[in-house]
Amino acid sequence: MGGTIASLAAAGHDVLLVDLTDGEPTPHGDPATRAKESAAAAQILGVPRVQAGLKNREVVHDLASRHRVAGIIREHQSEILFAPHFMDAHPDHLACTRIVEDARFDAKLTKTDLPGEPCHPRWLFYYYCTHLRRVPDPTFLMDITGYEDHKRRSILAYESQFVVPEKNRRIIDVMMASVTYFGSRIGTAAAEPFYTKEPMGLNTLSGIVGIK
Numbered sequence: 001m002g003g004t005i006a007s008l009a010a011a012g013h014d015v016l017l018v019d020l021t022d023g024e025p026t027p028h029g030d031p032a033t034r035a036k037e038s039a040a041a042a043q044i045l046g047v048p049r050v051q052a053g054l055k056n057r058e059v060v061h062d063l064a065s066r067h068r069v070a071g072i073i074r075e076h077q078s079e080i081l082f083a084p085h086f087m088d089a090h091p092d093h094l095a096c097t098r099i100v101e102d103a104r105f106d107a108k109l110t111k112t113d114l115p116g117e118p119c120h121p122r123w124l125f126y127y128y129c130t131h132l133r134r135v136p137d138p139t140f141l142m143d144i145t146g147y148e149d150h151k152r153r154s155i156l157a158y159e160s161q162f163v164v165p166e167k168n169r170r171i172i173d174v175m176m177a178s179v180t181y182f183g184s185r186i187g188t189a190a191a192e193p194f195y196t197k198e199p200m201g202l203n204t205l206s207g208i209v210g211i212k
Helices: 002-010 031-045 063-076 091-106 148-156 170-185
Strands: 017-019 049-051 080-084 123-127 140-143 191-195
Touching: 002 031, 002 140, 002 148, 002 191, 017 031, 031 049, 031 148, 063 091, 080 091, 091 123, 140 170, 148 170, 170 191
Parallel strands: 017 049, 080 123
Antiparallel strands: 123 191, 140 191
């Protein structure tokens, strides 16, 4: 969802990236390299980032993890959350999503030792990852026309993951082809897919992309 992040930041929204883990170990990376890559990607997208400090490959949906994320939500006073789609083949992604779902609830609780003031994000949207070979079934698409290059460069910033390992280089082409395809579904040059379990309301049809 790099194009969406960049477009929201450019529009003046207060967007915060949360790295739940440091992403290591990986075949070609190390913690210092991954931190540098993550910082570079965030800079390209125009947003700040924080580390939640959970352990990569061992992310667990438990109370401590929920409260750690809930504390970040409260300190940021987040109104909208994004998490991986709940159908995925990566155990960490699945745990991450459960953590975020419950942290959304925990963030509004009073009489706790969580930092910040209670808040309850109004929306939780799911983005799609690539570890499960399935065709996305989005409930809405975000027009990211003009931010395609931000997306591409932010992915390439993770050189240890998408440049050094030859077998992963094709992922860039796949991701950008997806952007073009979803854009074609709404009559724009580029779009990214999202899913929501909760209905979204409209007070006019004039804002729908493709409606004249």
